[in-house]
Amino acid sequence: MTDGPSYGFDTLQIHAGARPDPATGARQTPIYQTTAYVFRDAEHAAALFNLQEVGYIYSRLTNPTVAVLQERVATLEGGVGAVCCSSGHAAQIMALFPLMSPGKNVVVSTRLYGGTVTQFSQTIKKFGWSATFVDFDDSAAVKAAINDDTRAVFCESIANPGGYITDLDAISTISDAAGIPLIVDNTSATPYLCRPIEHGATLVVHSLTKYMTGNGTVTGGCVVDSGKFDWSASDKFPALSQPEPAYHGLKFHETFGPLAFTFNSIAIGLRDLGMTLNPQAAHYTLMGIETLSLRMDRHVQNAVKIAGWLETHPAVETVTYAGLESSPYHDRVARICPKGAGGLFTIALKGGYESCIKFVESLEIFSHVANLGDTRSLVIHSASTTHRQLTEAQQVAAGAAPNVVRISIGIEDAKDLIADLDQALTKANA
Template sequence: MSDKSYGFETLSVHAGAAPDPATGARAQPIYQSTAYVFEDADHAAALFNLQTVGFIYSRLTNPTNSALETRLATLEGGRGCTVTSSGHAAQVLALFPLMRPGNDVVASSRLYGGSIQQMRNTYPKFGWTAHIVDADQPDNFKRAVTEKTQAFFIESLANPGGVISDIEAIARIAESVGVPLIVDNTLATPWLCKPIDHGATLVLHSTTKFLSGNGTSMGGAVIDSGRFDWAKSGKFPSLAGPEPAYHGLNFFETFGDMAYTFHSHAVGLRDLGPAQAPFNSWLTMLGVETLGLRMERHCSNALEVARHLEKHPAVAWVNYAGLPSNKYHALAKKYLPRGAGSVFTFGVKGGYEVGVKVVDSVELFSHVANIGDAKSLIIHPASTTHRQLSDEQRDAAGAGADVIRLSIGIETVNDIIADLDQALAKAAA
C-alpha cells in the first residue's frame, strides 16, 4: 500500500496483502512450505548472516506469516511484529530477549489465570522472578522495582475481570526506571485501544481470540513499537550487545528500530521454535478483515447484556467497565472510547454451586475455555481456568467462587439475554 493514511477498516482488509504477483490471485496465498530455494551460495550466505531479508525456513519466516505480521504491526501502530504458535508462546518470546537468570518482571495481579500461573510457577524454572502487584495503584510498580527488573507487564483490558489499567501512568513509571512496558491487548484489540499510543513498548496478542474471531486458529503475536532505546541502560545485552551466534553482530546498532523484531525471528523463533502455522496465519488474516465490524457488535451487545444483568434479581454484581456504575468507567472512556469490550464477569447469588449450575444450564452459550469468538461463550473461572490458583489468588484476579465470565458474541442480543435468563432461573431454583 502507499503512504496514504487509511482508516482502520481499510487497513484491516489491505495491510500486508496485495494481489499475488505470480498468479494475480487476490486472496492471500497460503505458503505451506517448510523451506525456500536460494538463488545461489552468496544469496544463502547473505540470508544466514542477516545481510539481506528473505525466507530460509518457516520456523524463522514464512510469507503468509509475514503478511499477518505486517497487518498487525500496522493496526497497532508498531514497527515490527512476530507471530507465534499461541498467546502464551508470545509471552515467553516477548520476555526472551530481555531476561537472564536472576532477572525479574513486575506484573499486574489482574491477568489471565494462565499468565499468573506461567509467571509464578514456570518462569522460575528459567531463573526469572515475577513480582505480582495490584495495578489499580500504578505506584505499586515503582515500589516493586529492583536492580534486576527488566520489564513491566499488564493487560489493557484484563481477563476475566474487565479491569482497565492506567497505561499512561504505568508507562511513565516504566520510562523513569528504564524498562519496557509490555501490554497484552488481546481483549481490547487495536480497534478499541492502541497501547503504543499511550506509551507501551511491546504489545502482545493471543490471535486465537478476537483477531481471528472464529475459534479455529491458535496463535499469538508480539508487536514492537520501535521506540525503546535498548542501548541506553546497558540492561539488554541480547539486543544491544554482541550476539555470538551471528559473529558478534549488535542487533540494535545494525537494525535500529527493527532490532527487537529481527532478534525475535533470528534468535527467538530459531532457538525456542514457537512458529505459527501458515494456515492459522491465513485464517487469522481473514478474521482481521472483519475485526472492526465484529468488535462494534460485540461491544454493543455486551453493554446491553450488562445493563440487563445489573438489574437481574439473581445477580449480585456486574463488573463491566461500560457501565457508569463501574469503578473503571472513567478509564474506559479514556482508553476504550469505542466500547469496553465483550468480555466481562458477574457474580451470582449463591456462590460456587449456583455458578456451576448456570454454565450447565445455558443453551445458546457455549461452555468453553475461550473468548473472542463470534459465538457467545461462558465459563465459571474458579472451577476451570483459575482452578490452579489459591482462593486468595483467584479473588485477586477477579475470579472468585461466584464469578461467571461471559464473552458476548455477535448473535441477536435478545436471544443472548433470553438464554441467560432461563439459565439463571434454573440455577436459582
C-alpha cells in the same frame, strides 16, 4: 500501504501487508505451505543467514503467509514490526526472552488471565526468572516493586476475566522513569478498541486465537514492536545492545535500529525456541481480521445491553463490565478504549459456587468453553477451570472468585442472549 496516505482502520484491516500474488495474481493471500525456500545461489544463502538480506530461509523462521499477518497486526497496532508465533502464551515468552536472564524479574499485574498467572508465578522460574505481582491501581506499589533486576512491566489492557481496564498512561510513566519496557497484552481489546503503543507501551502481545481471528478455529500469538525503546540506553538488555556471538558479533540495536527487537525475535527467538505459527493458521487469522472492526462494534453493542440487564437481575450480585456507569473503571473507557469496553466481563451470583455451576450447565446458546473472543457467546466458571490452579486468594485478586462466572458476549441477537441468560439464572436460583 505504510508509505502512502493515512488509511483508516477499516481499510488497513483488509489491505495492510497484502499484495496480489506476483506469480498468479491471486487477490487473497495464498497459504504458502512449504518448509523451505530455494536460494538463488550460495552468495544469496550466505547473505540471508548472516542477516545481511531479508528473505525466506526456513518456515520455522519466516513464511510469506505469516509475514503478511505480521505486517497487518503491526500496522493496526502502530508498531514497526511484529513476530507471530504458535499461541498467546508463546508470545509472552517470546516478548520476555530477549529481555530476561537468570536472576531478573518482571513486575506484573494481579489482574491477569489465570494461565498467565501460572506461567509467571511458576513456569518462568525454570528459566531463573521471577515475577512480582502488584495491584496496578496502586501506582506507588508498582513503582516500589521495580528494582535493579527488573527488566519489564507486564499488564493487560482489558483484563481477562473481569474486563478491568488498566490505566496504561500511569503505568507507562512509571516504566519510562525506570528505563524498562512496558509489555501490554491487548488480546481482549484488540487494536480497534485500544492502541497501547499510543499510551506508552514498548511491546504489545496478542493471543490471535481470540478476537483477532474471531471464529474459534486456530491458536496463535503475536508480539508487536513499537520501535520506540532505546535498548542501548543502559546495560540492562545485552541481547539487543551487545555483540551476538551467533552472528559474528553483530549488535542488533546498532544494526537494525527501531527493528532490533523484531529481528532478534526472529533470528534467535524463533530459531531456538521454535514457537512457529503455521501458515494455515495465519491465513485463517488474516481472514478474521478483515471483519475485526465490524465484529468488535457488535461485541460492544451487545455487551452494553446485556451487562446493563444483568445488573438489574435479582440473582446477580455484581457485574464487572467497565462500560457500565456503575463501574469504578468507567472513566478510563473514553481515554484508554474510546470505541468501547469490549465484550468480556464477569458476573458474581448471589447463590455462590453451586449456583455458578448450575447456571453454566443450564445455558443453551452460550457455549461452555475455555475460550473467549469468538463470534459465538461463551461462558466459563473460571474458579473451577481456567483459574483452578490458583489459590482462592489469587482467584479473588485476579477477579475470578468462586462465585464468579466469566462471560464473553458474541455477535448474536442480544434479545436471544438475554432470554438464554434469564432462563439459566432462574434455574440456578431455584
